[in-house]
Amino acid sequence: MIGRKRRSAAQVEVPRRAFDLLCLSTAFVLAVNATHLPWWLTAALAVVLGSRWWQRRHYPGRVPQAIKLPLLTLLTLAIVAYYGNLFGRAPGTALGIGLLVLKLLETDTPRDVRVGMSFACFTLMTALLFDQSMVRTLVVALGLVPALATLRALQPAQAPTGMARGFVPALALLAAALPLALLAFVLVPRLSSPLWGAPGRDQARTGLSDRMSPGAFTELLTDDRPAMRVTFEGEPPPPDQRYFRAFVMGHYDGVSWSYADVANAPAVALEVEQASAYRIHLLPTHRRVLPTLDVPIEAPEGAAMRRDRVVIAARPVDDALSYSLRSATRYRLEPELAARHQRWLRLPAGFNPRTLALGQSWHQQHGGDDAAIARAALALFHDGGFRYTLAPAPLGRDAMDDFLFGTREGYCEHYASAFTVLMRAAGIPARVVTGYQGGYWNKLGNYLLVRNSDAHAWSEVWLAGRGWVRVDPTAAVRPERVSLGATAAAGDQLDWYRRDWLQQFRNRWDIVNRWWDQGVVAFDALRQRGLLTPFGIRDTDTGTLGLLLAIGSSLFVAIGLAWALRRRQPRDPLREALRALEHKLARRRIVRHAGEGPQHYLRRAARAMPTRRRQLTELMQQYLELRYASDEPAPESVHAFRRAVRDFRTTNVVK
């Protein structure tokens, strides 16, 4: 039917513009993937890309095999050496991008350019496997523009345009494709379970760890990416009551506190005086713990409540997770301490002798008044010359001794740890709790934004009759940390870019990220099934989705076809001028009949308006001349006719 003829494709040269654009697309791919590639690989690939571009521009010709093969070997070896593997998400992506750059070395025909461009689109997508934020997605989508422009540049015989102008049609094509893309995005049936194993997650974990040693939080405290977003049913708790518990750590080995996860133990008793219902949208942490406001009353679906009312999910949170909970904000937790309460008093032997001595001296001083001992410790932090800083001096083997009697500077981890050790030394059951505190209340979206930098550690002490009571020693040193949040507490130790106004902007801007995270990133099979709930269909199955997709696509195809088939009628200024004249005469009730020729009509008009007879006759002559004397009337004459029509007045001029 088509009579395909194989023209020797190898003979066709790649236009220079197409090659430049392909290089640009590849550079774009490299740039968006740079965040997760090792820097030396990015740099090396950029050098290869740049030199190939320079070589082709100045010394056109092929790259010898003697260069290509060693580079390929080197790339493979480097990736195996760095990742220890060629497969998996991170090494696979690195290999793909490396191959894309090396493909440029043997791009000599249009076919090579097409293959390279397709591969560039694929590697653009891999950048999204590591980060799905809105800005990243937009930037990656912009990467399609040079890729599509590359394909355009391969077409022969084009009207010459500048390189930048060449992007406009590609951008327009993407913009035109956006509605259909969105429709497909909403309606393409999601998989409720993956077809094959999810990729191996990278080892670098963010979020709270189940171990805490003073000084380990620093990385987290300077990471101001969102950790979670919380919406409350009813009023949000006041800023100094926004404590989100994650881990309860009871075991101290002299260096760090740790959480021991014991399954199958019933949760300790909880007497609720006041409760709050809320919903948390947790961003991926790759850990199983689910932070909760204060003390949770029950565990959400898919998670279990541990003994100390720590909520542990069945699977690591690898994708954003939303869960609704009710928590006690005024409560008595474990009013009767269990028999095995010794574990809340245990301290490692041979560590921190001065701290232990101080605690014991308080015990003797205050006797059994545990609350007084806690107050004494807080008074020590408040008046003992302690300083809050995110960059404290390092501590030695007896870390708490060094901190309490030496450096006297640190942040929440130091204070919580030292306070708990002091309490235990004084014979009061105590433990460290980690989680988040504070957050930014977004008025526009009515939600609380909690960033990783809001990570916090505090203590809980068990007081007879009151159960476990939260004590935040950091508040004794730096009340702003609790009332105003981590940023205010950090004071002037922050970089210039985290100054107030920028922070304010970022906090407000977060509502867009939230919308993106909840509306786009978290749009899964479950949400898709509930898509038609407003229309009374509870469960939208795959068949319905497919049908909707087909209908919607046909609709867009119809719109597209209407655009493609539309043909613009050539403008006829002469006819328009005559219409204008008819309009003017119609106001004097001289209406042109259907099928009445211009000559007949204008004669009739001239008879009806004796005062304008001469003018109308002239106009008629002019029109007939222009219309029938020649194929293509002179533009000046047409213009003159239009002017004459414009100046024609139907009303009598006062003499």
Added chain:
Amino acid sequence: MRGLLQRLQRLAEERLPALTRYRRPEPLPITLHRRRIYIVPSGFGLGFSLLLLVMLVGALNYGNNAALLLTCLLGAAAAASMLVAFRNLDGLRLEHVQAGHAVAGEAIELVCTFHSGRLRDAVRLDLGDTSTAFALAGTDATRVSVHLPTRRRGWQPLPRLRLWTSWPLGLFRAWSWLHPEQSVLVWPRPEASGPPPRAMTEDARHMQLHRGEELAAVRDYRAGDPQRHIAWKPSARHDDLLVKDFEQPRSQPQWRLDWRQLGGLEHEARIARLARWLNEAQAQRCSYSLWLPGNDIGSGTGPRHYARCMDALAGLP
């Protein structure tokens, strides 16, 4: 395989004339419209859709909605490019085809004039195995020249032309067949060598004493020009003297080429010899006349006269 396909194609043309209506010759101008533009994905388009499928399955499997959005965007852009490809041909009009001159065995130049209401890029015109790419300006007519190989003299109908494009991304190929109802005249191939015409005698080469009374033009005065040639009236309106320029007398041999003189030759050989004589006469810039059965062309010179004579020769039965 290829032969089988071609046989099938021919069978389809014979059996299904309604489907293959576009293949029949039709009068010019031919305007392309939706019922005669065909679109299929190109090889690259098929490969690209495979890539899209891989991206789609990958994005769905990893539950990565951002990647899915990117895939959908790319897919929708690819689909939209099909409409652009269609629109690149829709409404295009082949106004007329002008044929050049060529003798049998040489390629004849065909100048196709296209009219387009808007800018169109990367349109290609296939004739046989050759393909010519061109861009169309918005308003003016665009002339595209292609070369049609010829074999024998006489009227040769134009073959089917294929107008196609893979604009803008090369993912789809839109095409339409053009079969103008028009024939081109191929001139006879002159014989390689032979005797000169018998009529080329001295009496035919009489001097045309063209004293040149006709005024051709005026030019600037040069030293030595006769005084009576000065154009006084025009000179009065200029600063310099002007001189009347007269056509120069020249000697023009007169050739009488006659079909009847070549009685002993075959039909085609006669034509070939006459063609050679015409060529020679034209090369020597002499005046010649041609007598053919049913056609007597008077004496004349110049390319138009030559073309008239050759056309007459080519048109012989």
